[in-house]
Amino acid sequence: MRQKRQAEPVRSGRGVFTRRALLVMAVQAGVLGVLGRRLYNLQVVDGGHLRQLAERNRTSKRLLAPARGTVHDRFGIALADNKVSWRALLMPEETTDIPAVIERFSQIVPLDEHDRARIERDLRHVHKYVPVTLHEFLSWDDMARIELNAPSLPGVLVDVGSTRLYPFKDLMAHIVGYVAPPNEEDVSKDTTLSLPGMRVGRAGIEQTQEASLRGESGSVEMEVNAVGRVIGEIDRVEGQQGEDVRLTLDSVLQQQVLNRLEDRVASAVVMDCRNGEVMAMVSTPSFDPSLFDSGVSHAQWNEWASDPRTPLVDKAVSGLYPPGSTFKPAVALAALKSGSVTAQDRFNCPGYYDLGGVRFHCWNRWGHGMINMREGLKFSCDVYFYEVARRCGMDPIKAVGNAMGLGVKPEIELPHVRSGVIPTPEWRQKHGFHWNGGDTVNAGIGQGFVQVTPLELATYTSRIASGRNVQPHLLRATNDQLSALASVEDVAKVDLPPDYLDVVRGGMFAVVNDQHGTAPKARLDLPGIQMAGKTGSAQVRRVSRALRESGHFNSMNLPWEYRPHALFICFAPYDNPKYAVAVVVEHGNAGADEAAPLAKLIMTDTLLRDPASDVRPAAPTVAPPPAGAETPAAPAEAIPSVSTAPPVADAHSEPGTTQ
């Protein structure tokens, strides 16, 4: 080798290198050319399409939460309002040690297991730039402490939100209802609800007027960077705030009615019998709807749910009761309309009524003698109405009862409204039972299968009183636009001759004002104003023959839950009916003793609050409380002080029973 190299110099390889280097250069130039070509394609050929993508990258649309509409009573006092509240959020991207921050936070504002689990879940699911709620509904103190400790809580920020405020707490709970955080189904229907702090009405007006109250979300288009941080605002579309709703309720009267009912398990409805406006509707006991906004505790919920007095149920619209004797005016009207009985027909009441081998008793075991319709109503004679019902039959009773508002679901702006029942043989057969003649007789005095709600009773009383086909309603105006039902002239007359109604009205007048009427305790003490009414005591349990004949039967000795319900319906003034009241006291024993005096007090309160009433006494007028100086909570505190003022008409002596 060595020799060879010395003999003949070896090739340096430069020629090979040059050729191959030029080849490499050609490849390099080719690659760079291809890259240049690709750059041209990307930037110039596809540029337009990619620019659109860039625009989409750059902007982010965010929804603006609308403020929920407020609910007011007829005088403009807020029943449901929005209150500023604070919540603590954690911005995950702004902190490095999230567990430590949460731990320090919990030393300031305690977090329970439930909160921690939710926070952990949220942290796992959201992007780093989406804030996670640590704690809602912070008190002012908590907020101040968080702000003070801000340096040791990186990523924690306090956000201003809004809480639903119910100044009247349990007073309006059943009517106004409550709101709660939306569930996934709600969110899928309206993306507005995905915004933090949005609430959905879950009961009462909050639920039925959801569409008006919610409003529409606005949106803001913002320039954002890659981590979603906002750089600037490009466009803003203001949303539609929720509409304010004004109810027919009078919150002062509502409070007065509640005070009258005291701690009874009862419900009362006050209605303007000329147009169906519900002035007050109380169901006791009640609950505090504010608790639902932040989430009701399990213990609290169980307590409510297991309470035999059913605080969560609005008894006024969904409590079904046998109407008892309050049903008799409907039976009388049905008989008159069907022509089977005239107002002058007299039937003898010996104290009992035999039908098909079964003996039906009158409440007065000594009997009422030969009586006509007016007296039948006045004495609330059972035997008279056994006979009327038998002659008339169930179909006319059902037709007239329905026309008067019984056994049909009222078109009121509340959820969970139930419909009463006026049974007929067909109805009974549909449920697989045979209809007996005794069933008709029983239905004639509002017992047996007849069931009504207090609201139906109030509607029925209103229709008797005014002769107009009024529909009960709670909504007076939305955004100050009066609803169509507010005007009296718009209400059609009921399909009954006026003289039939006069007969029944006369009978109801006699109940209260005549000697030997069943409800002398309901007589009004207001000068020149008289009231017509009808008592009702509805048995919840059949009284056995043996017990009745023993002569020692007294329902007051029964356990509470077996005592009859006490009912009373009334309207006033008699000569120019304005208001109708229906009172149902659960297991109140006797309508005349328990419900009638209550109804009288409620009617007195109502008449005194009538702005057109000339019976307004010289005592301090009951006016809506002044607007609160600092918070909307002021009316809530003002109202009890107004209503605890001694009722003016109370100075009367208890009218002696003339029976």
Added chain:
Amino acid sequence: MKRNGLNTFGFLKSDRRLLRAEPDFRPMARLLQVNWIYVLLVCVLAGVGYIALYSAGGGSAKPFAAPQMVRFGFGLVMMIAVSLISPRLLRMAAVPVYLLSVTLLALVLRMGHVGKGAERWINLAGMQFQPSEFAKIGLVLMLATWFHRIGNERMGNPLRLIPPALLTLLPVLLVLKEPNLGTATIIGVIGATLFFAAGMRLWQIVLLVAPLPFMGKLIYSHLHDYQKARIDTFLHPEHDPLGAGYNIIQSKIALGSGGMWGEGYLHGSQGQLNFLPEKQTDFIFTMIGEEWGFVGGIAVIVLLGTLVMGGMLIAIRSRNQFGRLLGLGIAMDFFLYCAVNLSMVMGAIPVGGVPLPLISYGGSAMLTMMFGFGLLMSAWVHRNERDPGVEEDED
């Protein structure tokens, strides 16, 4: 090749004045030999880098541009200094440098700093240092020395090619182990190009290239999951728009929004709004393309190409095998950096942490590249030293 042909940048200029049998070792004379036009081009490239980093810093020299310029200053001095070192000295240094680079690669595997799921960095006296960059220079130096020693004549002997093959495979495997697929491929390709340019026989090449497809299959099956994912997202970037495909999609969007003339300096919406990931490092070219448009992008490509071609011409001009291979190795290294980075940001190959030399922010890439340019320039300065005992081919 014609002596009086092209007169571009002095690369092809006939300069009989400088053709001497004995090289001049006086420093000032050698300093005059430095190809200052090439140095100027390097400075222009670094200037482009400064402008881009100024924009990536949100219109401020603060986080990126200023420190990078300081490094470039160091690098420039180093480049000139290295260019004056004689090839003899460089050849002597080849083995220690190579050993050092391999040792550092091994070290980074043991105690490297983990960045984005891969161990690539090592802390040298407080400075983050990426040994794989250095390994490329070490390998080029080592192979150039080896092939210089055996000369072209002995390239035909396969036994002579086994040691350099092993020398190439060692850093490739170490870098693969980090794992850094992109750099390992670059090192492998540099090594292969040097084999090719050193005069490897054609039959040897055919014998080596034929089994490559099978090798590829084998390698793919040994790839890390994240490396496979990269290849998959490259093929279907839209499948994972917020994950691994995010970089590619965002880069293409940003380039596209630049259009022909660009959105204007400091006004690139995607870059300035941080939609571009790693915009100051790997994706700096996207930023340039967005703000300066196709016109600016192609100008940068032309500049890069000029530097590559210039390096190749320097290699061709050398009269000794060492200088030729050294120049070609460095030019190839620079080219591969550019090509891989550009392909990456344009979504043409899977993403890998390969910066754009002298423009991307980063110390070790800048300094090693400047060191490489120094070697390249040394090949130019000493281009007229002849290999002893070999006859000069007519060129």
